Amino acid sequence: MISPIDPSKSLPAPDPVAAAHSARLLNHIRAEIEAANGAIPFVRFMDLALYAPDFGYYRVGTRKFGAGGDFITxxxxxxxxxxxxxxxxxxxxxxxxxxxxxxxxxxxxxxxxxxxxxxxxxxxxxxxxxxxxxxxxxxxxxxxxxxxxxxxxxxxxxxxxxxxxxxxxxxxxxxEVLDALPAECFRVTPQGPRRLMVTWTGVGLGYIEGAEDPAVTTTVAHLEHELGWRLPEGYTSEYVPRLEAWLAAIAEPLTAGALLFIDYGYPRRLYYHPERTVGTLLCHYRHRVHDDPFILVGLQDITVSVDFTAVAEAALAAQLEIAGYTSQNYFLFGCGLMELLAEEMPSDFPLSKHDDEAGEIVNPANSVDYLEQARQVKLLTLPGEMGDRFQAIALTRNLDIPLRGFAFRDERGRL
Ligand SMILES: C[S@@+](CC[C@H](N)C(=O)[O-])C[C@H]1O[C@@H](n2cnc3c(N)ncnc32)[C@H](O)[C@@H]1O
Structure with missing residues (x-):
């Protein structure tokens, strides 16, 4: 998703109906925190904020997609x-x-x-x-x-x-489905990795470090083993605990064919790069991007980037083959993006004064439309825009063909 508005602009206040909806969800979350003796894991908070029946951001509520919403996909x-x-x-x-x-x-x-x-x-x-x-x-x-x-x-x-x-x-x-799966947050402390929990501080929601948790300890140990380096003290990041079970359930009915996911993220070595010390969690609200999941609860999207190496591991565990991995721009080029754009070019493009003088029929609107499509292609493909921030991965079963989306460049070796 992209949000074209300057992120430093302040967040617009929700209207009274939206604010009341958010307050109801917040009460629901506070009740769960109380019932759990004061704290719930972040992954549970994210699940409630996005998917609580009748309340969650993706279950009900206001416009999310497009210019009048929170983000553009x-x-x-x-x-x-x-x-x-x-x-x-x-x-x-x-x-x-x-x-x-x-x-x-x-x-x-x-x-x-x-x-x-x-x-x-x-x-x-x-x-x-x-x-x-x-x-x-x-x-x-x-x-x-x-x-x-x-x-x-x-x-x-x-x-x-x-x-x-x-x-x-x-x-x-x-x-952009993988980035919406609820994530566990952890921080590396002198005593080892600790799960980040969500508590009520008296004025709002906030993080506290949880006690040692075997699942978090095992996962971080696995990550460090695969990475070949220790995550430094204070390092905060995320992983999706449900990913393997989720992918296995999707792969289960597939007798032949492919799963194709496109999303923002990285191979593991970049995801957990020692310099990415505060993780990848982001919130989108009215085209503003920030990193506070505890405001505008139920009114804003919460996402984490995708660890595509974890997706590949989950795929192998589900007996899928990894048929291709590349950045969005190369995937689109492989699928014929530039040929499709060329087909959209009007026959009178580029317009010139000369065309007018010759009395030829020209329609400036066609050229403006074409230039708009060219602008969109730039956003989809340029490095620094969606072109290299987004990745495509194909996971297959009983399908033995080279997929065209990965013909330009296949970077499975980076996973
Ligand atoms: C960021 S939106 C992307 C929507 C759309 N694919 C697009 O590109 O515009 C994330 C979507 O993932 C859906 N989603 C999240 N978890 C899901 C799950 N377990 N199964 C199916 N859809 C899910 C949400 O409901 C939401 O529609």
Missing amino acids: APELSPLFSRCLARQCQQILEALEGGMILELGAGTGIMAADILKELRKQDALPERYAILELSGELRERQRRTLHERVPDLLEQVVWLDALPTSGFRGVILGN
């Missing part, structure tokens, strides 16, 4: 992103001679609409396009988006309440 930024994904899906579905697409956490539904539109253009529609969405409100929004953009393809789409139990062939997609 790649499919919201440009249809070319989803068209590239469609081309990757097409290659996989052709190799499987059919199959479905399952999208996890489909946001506004715009990616589903643009993928379906592109696949129809290529005469390569999937048997079904399934969406697994936790939020009832977002499901409705997805239905509206699909109805507006591809009304005749709406009957291709099904919303699932749970993962398929068996026999899934096709592609499972997750754009």
